[in-house]
Amino acid sequence: GIQVEQSPPDLILQEGANSTLRCNFSDSVNNLQWFHQNPxxxxxxxxYIPSGTKQNGRLSATTVATERYSLLYIxxxxxxxxxxxFCAVEANTxxxxxxxxxxxxxxxxx
Amino acid sequence: DGGITQSxxxxxxxEGQNVTLSCEQNLNHDAMYWYxxxxxxxxxxxxxxxxxNDFQKGDIAEGYSVSREKKxxxxxxxxxxxxxPTAFYLCASSVELGEQFFGPGTRLTVL
Numbered sequence: 001g002i003q004v005e006q007s008p009p010d011l012i013l014q015e016g017a018n019s020t021l022r023c024n025f026s027d028s029v030n031n032l033q034w035f036h037q038n039p040x041x042x043x044x045x046x047x048y049i050p051s052g053t054k055q056n057g058r059l060s061a062t063t064v065a066t067e068r069y070s071l072l073y074i075x076x077x078x079x080x081x082x083x084x085x086f087c088a089v090e091a092n093t094x095x096x097x098x099x100x101x102x103x104x105x106x107x108x109x110x
Numbered sequence: 111d112g113g114i115t116q117s118x119x120x121x122x123x124x125e126g127q128n129v130t131l132s133c134e135q136n137l138n139h140d141a142m143y144w145y146x147x148x149x150x151x152x153x154x155x156x157x158x159x160x161x162x163n164d165f166q167k168g169d170i171a172e173g174y175s176v177s178r179e180k181k182x183x184x185x186x187x188x189x190x191x192x193x194x195p196t197a198f199y200l201c202a203s204s205v206e207l208g209e210q211f212f213g214p215g216t217r218l219t220v221l
Contacts, residue, residue: 004152033209041147041198041215048209086152088210096141096160097168098202098210100152 002027002091006101013077013108021072021104023087031090032063033098034072038083046072046085077108113137114213116201121218123188123195131186131216133201142184143202143210146170153200159184160206188218196220 003026013019023032034046047054047061049070054061058077063070074081084105088098114135123129135142141160145153155168159178173192178184184203188195196219204210 030207031209035212041200041217043200043212045209045211088153096143096204096207096210097155097158098143098145098153100154102150102152 002029002089002099004087004089004099004101006085006087006104008104009102010105011107013106015077015079015108015110017077017108018073018075019077019106021074021085021087021106023070023072023089023101025068025070025087025089027068028092029065029089030092031096031098032070033088034061034070035086035088036081036083037086037103043086074106077106079108079110082106082108114201114203114211116199116213116216118216119214121216123218123220125220126190128187128189129218131188131199131201131218133184133186133213134182135184135201135203135213136182137203137211138181139203139205139211140181141204141206142178143204144168144174144176144184144186145200145202147198147200147215156186156199 035043051065084103088100117132143158144156157176159165175187201213202210
């Protein structure tokens with residue numbers, strides 16, 4: 001089945017710094033989503049981005065489907081950005097199933 | 111407010127007991143999903159349903175069962191056959207071929 005790799009696994013930033021999280025996947029996809037998991041476990045939808053670039057406030061994402069990767073940019077990070085960021089892809093197999101990476105754990109310190 | 115609700119938030123089970131986790135959505139989504147998350151890991155698919163009265167096994171269905179009698183509801187039963195049921199369980203829903211949205215989750219602990 002499709003493989004999803006996220007990097008880096010852990011990231012520590014000072015408040016105000018910028019960061020880039022990467023998601024590589026091993027096959028063509030119908031769907032790619034980025035999530036932020038907060039300390040209570042809730043998965044918050046950040047982007048639904050099978051291709052192209054989207055921006056939402058301080059966050060933006062780019063997916064290059066032909067090269068099988070996606071990037072999540074966080075600018076001017078805040079302590080509330082801390083948590084785990086997951087990339088999940090839906091393989092081009094004819095039915096909906098999200099395959100998750102193991103996540104990037106982000107800690108933003110004041 | 112439209113959304114996905116899961117109950118209970120925390121659940122404790124003795125070994126050998128079956129327990130049922132509730133998932134309800136009022137988003138009018140056709141598809142619903144159950145995922146399991148172990149500490150430090152991503153989510154893995156247990157079961158999914160694309161339409162009422164139909165559901166399919168995911169990657170880790172052994173020891174679990176589901177039903178889909180109503181569009182809004184997709185309960186998950188963790189049976190005594192599940193060898194290691196302690197985990198965080200998340201329910202999701204989507205329109206066909208669309209973005210998935212998740213509920214707040216249920217933490218199950220086996221005592």
